[in-house]
Amino acid sequence: MSVDVIGKSCSLDFYGADCTQHCSNEATCSGHGYCQGDGSCQCFQGWAGTNCDVEKTLYQHECSTDSECQAAISVNSTCTQKGICECTSHSAGPTCLSCATDLYGLHCDRYCSNEATCNGNGICQGDGSCKCFQGWAGTNCDVEKTLYQHECSTDSECQAAISVNSTCTQKGICECTSHSAGPTCLSCATDLYGLHCDRYCSNKETCNGNGICQGDGSCKCFQGWAGECSTYCQAEVTCYGHGTCGGDGRCQCYNGWGGERCNQTDVLPVGSALVQRGSSSAIVASDGAASVRPAPPVLPLNMQRQTVPRGATQSA
Incomplete structure (x- = not known):
């Protein structure tokens, strides 16, 4: 097989005006780039170095x-x-x-502590302000609203009067369950969330330090993190700009690209040819059948090749 280079036909993996520069996409460019007409490597996005073996971050x-x-x-x-x-x-x-x-805050310059700033009666929000639990008010959640001291004979009476997290004691007074607190028993204990305060969530453990626990006990991941906030994905870097990041943090490749990180080009079936047709390309099989797909990224002349069965006629 030969490759056309600046009007000359060089043997496979040889480049330059005199066809003396050896270059292999897999070996020379480490599979992270492709050989150019002069025999040097053009690295894919996210890689650098003469041999495209230095991964950028x-x-x-x-x-x-x-x-x-x-x-x-x-x-x-x-x-x-x-x-x-x-x-x-x-x-x-x-x-x-x-x-x-x-x-x-955007600049990470606003201090807020659930225990100190919000007095344990609220949680810090993204802008560094306190969001008070029901029954508490004020900038620092230090103003207590009217306490409930309902007399009762059954748990259902307390739950109807206060909240689902209240129970009737042997003294006939409504109190909060052990995993809740506050005037309306809607303040959950540390790392407990949800209406019933029965969902465990830890920013460090559950969200792997890459997200924060929300009111329902689920994780809200920081930008770029997905799944259980343990998988990082940025389309331009992780997927080499050849795909998008899915909800699970994995790359979803564009047509013409494959591999776990969308850094591998599609391989044509044996006996087929890739023929350009306007803004799309067609894979033409040996029996003449064709399937159209969006055109892949344009490669240098020496990277373009066609394989047509002997005797077959290629149409434009």
Whole structure:
């Protein structure tokens, strides 16, 4: 097999004006790029180096000013003396949007503690303010509303008067169950959520430190994290720009690309040819049948090849 290079026909994996430059997509370019007409590697997005064997990450942006990092990553990134972007001391994560413990807000510069700031009667929200539990009010949830001291004879009386988390004691007074508290018994114990305070959720354990527990006990993952907040996926980096991130954090590849990270091009069936037809391409089998699919990314001339059975006629 031969490859056309600048008007010359070179043997497979040889390039350059004199066809003396050896280059292999898999060997020379490490499977992370393709050979160009001069025999050098053109790396896929997310890879660098002469042989495309250096994997980039969001933290490896070269820079000269903080503004370059903030434009490429987020407002919480800064340019180090080494000329590499890193997260500021109060932030972390692939995009520097995960704030340190008890810090909130876009810039991770607002302090809030459920116990200290909200007095244990509320939870810190994303902007660093307190959201008070039912029965409490005030900026710091330190203003207690009227307490319930209902007399009762059955649990159902308490549940109807206060909430589902109240019970009737032997003294005939409504009290909160052991896993709840507050004037209306709707304040759950630490790491318990849901209307009945029976759903366990921990930011560090359940959400793997990459998300926060919501009121129903489920995890709300930080940007880029999916599933149980344990799988990171960014389409341009993880999927090499050849697919999108699914709800489970896995890459869903565009037509013409495959592999776990969408960095492998489709292989044509034996005896078939890839023929360009306008904005689409058709796979033409040896029996003449054709199936149309969107055109894959355009490759350099030396990467384009067609295999047509002897005696067959290729139509445009």
